[in-house]
Amino acid sequence: MDILLAISIMALGAVVLGALLGFAAIKFKVEGDPLVEKIEAILPQTQCGQCGFPGCKPYAEAIVNGEEINKCPPGGAEGVQRLADLLGREVKPLDAEEKPKQVAIIDENTCIGCTLCIQACPVDAIVGAAKQMHTIIAPQCTGCELCLPPCPVECIRMEVIPETIDNWKWKYPVVEIKAAA
Amino acid sequence: MFAPAPFLLKDVSVSQVMIQVCVALIPGIAAYASLVGPAILVQLVIATLAALIAEAVMLKVRGKPLALFLTDGSAIVTAWLIALTFPPLAPWWLVVTGTVFAIVVAKQLYGGLGQNPFNPAMVAFAICIVAFPALMSQWPSVGLQLSLIEQMNIILGWAPRVDALSGATPLDAMKTALKLGDGSFDVATLLANQDIYGNFAGRGWEWVAAGYLLGGLWLWHRKLITWHVPLAFIASLTLVSGALWLYNPAQFASPLFHILSGGAMLGAFFIATDPVSGCTTPRGKLIFGAGCGLLAYIIRVFGGYPDGVAFAVLLMNLSAPVIDLLTQPPVFGMKDKA
Amino acid sequence: MLMNLFKFKGGVKPPSNKLQSNHLPIAQAPMPSRLVVPLHQSIGGTPRPVVEAGDKVLKGQVIGNADGWISAAVHAPTSGTVLEVAMHIRPHPSGLDSLCVVIEPDGKDKWITRTPIDHKAVPPADVFHHLQQCGIVGLGGAGFPAHGKLTPTKGVPMDELIINGAECEPFITCDDLLMRERAEEVVRGIALFRDLLQPKTVIIGIEDNKPEAIAAMRAAVDAQKEPFSVVAVPTLYPAGGAKQLIRVLTGKEVPGSMRSTADMGVQVFNVGTAYSAWRAIAHGEPLISRILTITGNVHAPRNYEVLIGTPMGELLALAQPHPDTDGILMGGPMMGFLVPNPQVPVVKTTNCLIAHDDRLFPPKAPEMPCIRCGACARACPHELQPFEMYWFSRAKNFGKTQEYNIFDCIECGCCSYVCPSRIPLVQYFRFAKSEIWAREREKNASDQAKTRFEFKQLREEREKADKAEKLAKAAAAQAAKKAAEAAAAAAESSASPTPDAPTAPLVAATTDAPSATVTPENDAKRATIEAAMARAKAQREAVQPKNTESLTAEQQKVAAEIEARRVTAHLIEPEPAAPAPTSEKPE
Numbered sequence A: 001m002d003i004l005l006a007i008s009i010m011a012l013g014a015v016v017l018g019a020l021l022g023f024a025a026i027k028f029k030v031e032g033d034p035l036v037e038k039i040e041a042i043l044p045q046t047q048c049g050q051c052g053f054p055g056c057k058p059y060a061e062a063i064v065n066g067e068e069i070n071k072c073p074p075g076g077a078e079g080v081q082r083l084a085d086l087l088g089r090e091v092k093p094l095d096a097e098e099k100p101k102q103v104a105i106i107d108e109n110t111c112i113g114c115t116l117c118i119q120a121c122p123v124d125a126i127v128g129a130a131k132q133m134h135t136i137i138a139p140q141c142t143g144c145e146l147c148l149p150p151c152p153v154e155c156i157r158m159e160v161i162p163e164t165i166d167n168w169k170w171k172y173p174v175v176e177i178k179a180a181a
Numbered sequence B: 001m002f003a004p005a006p007f008l009l010k011d012v013s014v015s016q017v018m019i020q021v022c023v024a025l026i027p028g029i030a031a032y033a034s035l036v037g038p039a040i041l042v043q044l045v046i047a048t049l050a051a052l053i054a055e056a057v058m059l060k061v062r063g064k065p066l067a068l069f070l071t072d073g074s075a076i077v078t079a080w081l082i083a084l085t086f087p088p089l090a091p092w093w094l095v096v097t098g099t100v101f102a103i104v105v106a107k108q109l110y111g112g113l114g115q116n117p118f119n120p121a122m123v124a125f126a127i128c129i130v131a132f133p134a135l136m137s138q139w140p141s142v143g144l145q146l147s148l149i150e151q152m153n154i155i156l157g158w159a160p161r162v163d164a165l166s167g168a169t170p171l172d173a174m175k176t177a178l179k180l181g182d183g184s185f186d187v188a189t190l191l192a193n194q195d196i197y198g199n200f201a202g203r204g205w206e207w208v209a210a211g212y213l214l215g216g217l218w219l220w221h222r223k224l225i226t227w228h229v230p231l232a233f234i235a236s237l238t239l240v241s242g243a244l245w246l247y248n249p250a251q252f253a254s255p256l257f258h259i260l261s262g263g264a265m266l267g268a269f270f271i272a273t274d275p276v277s278g279c280t281t282p283r284g285k286l287i288f289g290a291g292c293g294l295l296a297y298i299i300r301v302f303g304g305y306p307d308g309v310a311f312a313v314l315l316m317n318l319s320a321p322v323i324d325l326l327t328q329p330p331v332f333g334m335k336d337k338a
Numbered sequence C: 001m002l003m004n005l006f007k008f009k010g011g012v013k014p015p016s017n018k019l020q021s022n023h024l025p026i027a028q029a030p031m032p033s034r035l036v037v038p039l040h041q042s043i044g045g046t047p048r049p050v051v052e053a054g055d056k057v058l059k060g061q062v063i064g065n066a067d068g069w070i071s072a073a074v075h076a077p078t079s080g081t082v083l084e085v086a087m088h089i090r091p092h093p094s095g096l097d098s099l100c101v102v103i104e105p106d107g108k109d110k111w112i113t114r115t116p117i118d119h120k121a122v123p124p125a126d127v128f129h130h131l132q133q134c135g136i137v138g139l140g141g142a143g144f145p146a147h148g149k150l151t152p153t154k155g156v157p158m159d160e161l162i163i164n165g166a167e168c169e170p171f172i173t174c175d176d177l178l179m180r181e182r183a184e185e186v187v188r189g190i191a192l193f194r195d196l197l198q199p200k201t202v203i204i205g206i207e208d209n210k211p212e213a214i215a216a217m218r219a220a221v222d223a224q225k226e227p228f229s230v231v232a233v234p235t236l237y238p239a240g241g242a243k244q245l246i247r248v249l250t251g252k253e254v255p256g257s258m259r260s261t262a263d264m265g266v267q268v269f270n271v272g273t274a275y276s277a278w279r280a281i282a283h284g285e286p287l288i289s290r291i292l293t294i295t296g297n298v299h300a301p302r303n304y305e306v307l308i309g310t311p312m313g314e315l316l317a318l319a320q321p322h323p324d325t326d327g328i329l330m331g332g333p334m335m336g337f338l339v340p341n342p343q344v345p346v347v348k349t350t351n352c353l354i355a356h357d358d359r360l361f362p363p364k365a366p367e368m369p370c371i372r373c374g375a376c377a378r379a380c381p382h383e384l385q386p387f388e389m390y391w392f393s394r395a396k397n398f399g400k401t402q403e404y405n406i407f408d409c410i411e412c413g414c415c416s417y418v419c420p421s422r423i424p425l426v427q428y429f430r431f432a433k434s435e436i437w438a439r440e441r442e443k444n445a446s447d448q449a450k451t452r453f454e455f456k457q458l459r460e461e462r463e464k465a466d467k468a469e470k471l472a473k474a475a476a477a478q479a480a481k482k483a484a485e486a487a488a489a490a491a492e493s494s495a496s497p498t499p500d501a502p503t504a505p506l507v508a509a510t511t512d513a514p515s516a517t518v519t520p521e522n523d524a525k526r527a528t529i530e531a532a533m534a535r536a537k538a539q540r541e542a543v544q545p546k547n548t549e550s551l552t553a554e555q556q557k558v559a560a561e562i563e564a565r566r567v568t569a570h571l572i573e574p575e576p577a578a579p580a581p582t583s584e585k586p587e
């Protein structure tokens, strides 16, 4: 009798807890895959496709599914490092050359207004209308270089963003301890 | 490359700090030497040499600048603390083993100066007392008057380790006696045995402790240590020993005895105040010091080892990061919000 | 003075080195051969240049207009000709250039017409505007436009107005001399600030190592019968930090996160700011010169009144630097920096030039590991844990540095000063802070890029969907038409009198033209799928730049045509018109 009672109490408890957990799972369901979002937060959102995926989100999804973490050149070595920290994976050298951040500039004398670059720009950073001169909104430009190939007159070039007083950074202090002679 | 501000720097350096710590140890060493004989000076030399050589080798291996780190003096402080906590007539190889272990394993393998989570000297003490319990408990009997030559022969192993060596520290002797537990001894009768116990804490030991206290106060005056750790250490030791002493004065020695004997004073001012392995926040230091005092008492009275300071400090080293994290002081302007 | 002073924790006492330069009166620096006036001299928007090369300017004429509310105008320091408006090196630790107006003095030093105003007679808004037009900014440190700080904060009554004459940095004596020699005008300036801010009390804090300045200020306050208290504060660096001075004089602690001290009912102004504000109001003089200490490794250290824009090298020569001088330090030795070269001009916030040499400022000993001695934490006036921040800055673990309140650090340098391991702690903190800022900028940019990208995708999808819908509709219409035709045909051919004949056309209709009833939907679905596939393909192609050749075949023709037209119209040289896919790009 006692045993039965004990068992039924345990069973009841199990049912109640199970129901609670199930309810909580529905109620507090996390929308989407938080890991993909976390990875996306690290990716630079340049949307350049250099990783071999059409944009940063697809690459983030691919990383979750086991893709290497060292394929995003705009993210640089630091991006790889942060992805490795997030995912607990090994740090790998970047699978490409690291470039300084750049911005695209249209040579406005040459532009024929064909609008091809507008279609290529992933972030709508180019303004212009058919047969009219186009120009790039520099602060919106991610430096993805996707507008370069479509331009029939090759009037778009990339320029390294120059260091100014506003974006200047203090350098990492030189560690002065030299190795023993 | 532009040199960064500030362009003025106070005239301080790590080696200055370490040298001052050594200077502060001198009164204690003097008292100690007059108590147990000049052997202790020999031990200091042996430990210092061993520490410097071990440090040099390790720096070389790790590719660090020799001149810079050998002169920082931290190895010397470690060596001196080892020499002062080991039995004064311990064989030379024991001291060397302890020192080398302290420098190589407890310090350099963790990354060298500033990176060691445990106090190297105390690691050495703990390792040696576990590995060589007999040798580490052999203290010269008080009143054993040996010449420097005789002492050196013992240390260097050229003379047999005579029975006179197998004495114990007053602390150990008292514990052993009380541990017999048949009630045949009590604190009063033991202390009446003036041979070992002296007036308060064993003949001569109170002078050693006073020497350390003097040096410690000087360090505090020089602002090289803060009052938190020593005060908390001594206060907590006083409190627990006092409470138990009031409860049963026959079985438990007085607070004065505890403060002045063994490594309490050395620990409070020179070992527990080691900044690298200790706490850094003011409240953290209080907790750290109090913990050391409490654990030292528990281990020395109820544990199996002659003194508990080393283990107490190591245990508190272990918890120092957590204590620091939990005792972060509020920053300027945030006091009422914290 | 019967005043209850408070203490701030930490602080250091570096050798003050003020006696060298404070025994001589302020001298007028000679007119330099060339003035280089940077446009950006204060916090906030960079003033827009309103002159061009070749323009003649008068002394005090506006050459840069304030850009926005938090910004202040910039003026020609003397009369002469504008040589150029160009990028020149600016006194900033980066050594980078910024836009400057270069003026060649004509030697006449001819003023524009100056318009004093009566601040009691006009509304405060006019006074603020006048101060902004006169380019009055804080002369103590960062150079915050004064009118911005004088605007009362809504909802917080102003309790104390604090005038900062502490001048806690070693070597600097310009405020000391200003108070000694021009106390009267300083006090009038303070009264002006008082009238604008309406505080309950006004306290002038001066470090007790300047007894002459304290006496002069007291005398001036008494002479003008103002209820200001002049308080000697203990000499302890950084007592002149705004938040430290507030703490010492009022006991209030303004948290590091609070942007403006006005939120706590306190406002702090430098004595120099009060002086120049008064000159602007009473004489209509804009801020075109300032008092500056020249000291350090020189024969004749002294304070000079100097035109903004004077090259620092020329000034230093006045004090006859010793030959072993190897650099110029702008600001004090605790928070200043070595200027990149002697051509750098004096700006509104330049309070001191120190000739640098190895005797006064010995080269730093090598950095050792932190021994966690806690000296830095005891010295930090903001009660931070510098060694923890150092540890995490060094490891570039910036999140952790923020947990240890790195943004509360005022970069005063006390921690570096006391560190026995000679760790350039402040340098690490600056590095960490600017990294964190850069990351924030990058994060914002990438967030923006992301939303824009997603929006573009959405828009493309919508366009495709619209197209697909149109296609589907057309297909459905066609199918319906077909079905109707088929049905009609079936009806016609159902002449056979079999009883089960009626089923045949039905079957035929359903099998023959499945789209008749069910499929418009189906078709639409297929169209969407196709559209999606096309999109995927397009995207795939988009990442492979090869596609462009095939894609642009037609377009290239168009382009070539347009190009040809443009060439004929002599719009461009014909050379870059060739749409060859070579990688040569127009410069």
Ligand code: SF4
Binding pocket: A043, A044, A045, A046, A047, A048, A049, A050, A051, A052, A053, A054, A055, A056, A057, A059, A071, A072, A073, A074, A075
């Ligand atoms: S390579 Fe380009 S598209 Fe791919 S993740 Fe990096 S920034 Fe995004």
Ligand code: SF4
Binding pocket: A106, A110, A111, A112, A113, A114, A115, A116, A117, A118, A128, A134, A150, A151, A152, A153, A154, A155, A156
């Ligand atoms: S692709 Fe080239 S030519 Fe065409 S609009 Fe863009 S910049 Fe002008």
Ligand code: SF4
Binding pocket: C376, C379, C380, C381, C382, C383, C384, C386, C408, C409, C410, C411, C412, C413, C414, C415, C416, C425, C426, C429
């Ligand atoms: S520089 Fe920053 S961390 Fe260092 S003492 Fe000053 S406020 Fe504190």
Ligand code: SF4
Binding pocket: C369, C370, C371, C372, C373, C374, C375, C376, C377, C386, C387, C390, C415, C418, C419, C420, C421, C422, C423, C425
């Ligand atoms: S003063 Fe220097 S050595 Fe001491 S704790 Fe601070 S950073 Fe470390």
